[in-house]
Amino acid sequence: xxxxxxxxxxxxxxxxxxxxxxxxxxxxxxxxxxxxxxxxxxxxxxxxxxxxxxxxxxxxxxxxxxxxxxxxxxxxxxxxxxxxxxxxxxxxxxxxxxxxxxxxxxxxxxxxxxxxxxxxxxxxxxxxxxxxxxxxxxxxxxxxxxxxxxxxxxxxxxxxxxxxxxxxxxxxxxxxxxxxxxxxxxxxxxxxxxxxxxxxxxxxxxxxxxxxxxxxxxxxxxxxxxxxxxxxxxxxxxxxxxxxxxxxxxxxxxxxxxxxxxxxxxxxxxxxxxxxxxxxxxxxxxxxxxxxxxxxxxxxxxxxxxxxxxxxxxxxxxxxxxxxxxxxxxxxxxxxxxxxxxxxxxxxxxxxxxxxxxxxxxxxxxxxxxxxxxxxxxxxxxxxxxxxxxxxxxxx
Numbered sequence: 001x002x003x004x005x006x007x008x009x010x011x012x013x014x015x016x017x018x019x020x021x022x023x024x025x026x027x028x029x030x031x032x033x034x035x036x037x038x039x040x041x042x043x044x045x046x047x048x049x050x051x052x053x054x055x056x057x058x059x060x061x062x063x064x065x066x067x068x069x070x071x072x073x074x075x076x077x078x079x080x081x082x083x084x085x086x087x088x089x090x091x092x093x094x095x096x097x098x099x100x101x102x103x104x105x106x107x108x109x110x111x112x113x114x115x116x117x118x119x120x121x122x123x124x125x126x127x128x129x130x131x132x133x134x135x136x137x138x139x140x141x142x143x144x145x146x147x148x149x150x151x152x153x154x155x156x157x158x159x160x161x162x163x164x165x166x167x168x169x170x171x172x173x174x175x176x177x178x179x180x181x182x183x184x185x186x187x188x189x190x191x192x193x194x195x196x197x198x199x200x201x202x203x204x205x206x207x208x209x210x211x212x213x214x215x216x217x218x219x220x221x222x223x224x225x226x227x228x229x230x231x232x233x234x235x236x237x238x239x240x241x242x243x244x245x246x247x248x249x250x251x252x253x254x255x256x257x258x259x260x261x262x263x264x265x266x267x268x269x270x271x272x273x274x275x276x277x278x279x280x281x282x283x284x285x286x287x288x289x290x291x292x293x294x295x296x297x298x299x300x301x302x303x304x305x306x307x308x309x310x311x312x313x314x315x316x317x318x319x320x321x322x323x324x325x326x327x328x329x330x331x332x333x334x335x336x337x338x339x340x341x342x343x344x345x346x347x348x349x350x351x352x353x354x355x356x357x358x359x360x361x362x363x364x365x366x367x368x369x370x371x372x373x374x375x376x377x378x379x380x381x382x383x384x385x386x387x388x389x390x391x392x393x394x395x396x
Contacts, residue, residue, distance in 0.1 A: 005044075006143040009140075012052060018052040022055075022056055023058075023069065047140070096182075145176045145178070154169070163183060169197065174187040183200045198214075227251065235265060235266060242277050242280055242281045243278070256291065
C-alpha cells in the first residue's frame with residue numbers, strides 16, 4: 001500500500017496537478033471485494049484519493065476503454081523496459097536502474113509527436129495542467145510507509161531487522177518504506193518538512209544494518225564513552241578553568257596511571273597565576289600530547305614557553321615510545337622539535353680508550369699496608385695461590 005500511494009504521489013507531482021479521477025486495475029490494495037458487481041474500495045485508498053482531491057476508479061472487466069488502457073501500460077512496459085530476448089535489453093542490477101530507465105523512457109516518448117493527435121505530449125500537458133487540481137504540499141502518511149520509533153540506541157526495527165538512523169532523531173517517529181532493494185527512512189525535520197534522512201540496503205533477520213557515521217560519539221564503533229570533565233571542588237574548577245589543554249592533560253593523565261595528580265594540578269594553577277593561563281594551558285596540552293606526566297614536565301614546558309615564546313625542543317626519555325604520526329604532526333604545527341635522551345652506554349667514547357687495558361701490578365706480600373695473613377687461620381693453599389689485587393692496587 002505504501003509503495004502504491006508513493007508511486008501515485010510521484011506521478012501526480014511529476015505531472016504538476018491532480019485530475020478529477022485516477023484509473024487503476026482491481027488490485028486488492030484498491031478494491032477489497034465485489035458485491036453484486038459493485039467494487040468495494042479499500043478505506044486507506046479512499047483516504048489517499050481524498051487527500052489529493054480526486055476519486056480512485058477501478059477498471060470494468062472486459063471493457064476496452066478502461067481495462068484495455070490499464071493493460072496497454074503493461075504491454076508497453078514489457079516491450080520497451082523489461083529485458084527480453086526480443087528487445088535485447090541488458091539486465092538491471094538494481095531496482096534503481098529500472099527506475100532511471102523508466103524516467104528516461106518517459107522523457108523520450110513524451111518529447112516526440114503523437115501519431116493520433118499530431119502534438120507533442122509534453123506541450124499538450126502544459127495546456128491541460130491549467131485544469132488540474134492543486135496538489136497538497138505534503139504527501140499522505142500512507143505514502144511514507146510504515147511508522148516506526150527511533151530507540152535510544154538510534155535504531156529502528158523493520159521486518160525483524162535493526163537499521164540505524166542518523167543522530168538527532170532519538171525518540172522521533174519516522175516512516176519506513178521499501179524502494180526496490182533499499183529501505184527508505186523519512187522523518188520530519190525541525191522546520192516541519194518531510195525529508196528522507198537515509199537509505200539502507202535491505203537485510204535479513206540476524207544481520208543488522210549499522211552505519212558508523214550514525215555514531216560519531218562512539219569512535220571505531222566502541223560503546224565506551226569518553227569521560228566528561230565534571231569539576232566539583234574549588235581546586236578542580238581552578239585547574240579546568242586554565243583552558244582546554246588542562247582538561248586534555250587530565251584526561252590523558254588519568255588513564256596513564258599518573259601519580260600525585262592533585263599536587264601537579266595545584267602546581268599548574270600556581271604557574272598560571274605567574275605566567276598566565278595561555279602559557280600554562282599550551283604547556284599542559286603539549287605535555288598531554290607527548291605523554292609526559294612526571295613532576296615538573298608541564299612546568300618546564302611552561303617556563304620554556306615563557307622564555308622562548310614557543311618551545312624549540314621537547315626531550316623524551318630513551319625508554320619511551322616514539323611519538324606517533326598524529327602527535328608529530330601536532331608538534332610540528334606548533335614548531336616543536338622532538339629529541340630523545342641518549343642513555344649512558346650510548347655516549348661517545350674517546351678515541352682509542354677502549355683499547356687501553358688497566359695495568360695489573362702483583363701484590364707485595366708482607367707490606368705495611370697489606371700484611372700477610374696469620375698462619376694459624378690461613379688456608380693451607382692460600383699462601384701458595386696468587387691472589388688478585390684490588391682495584392686500588394691495579395691503578396696505583
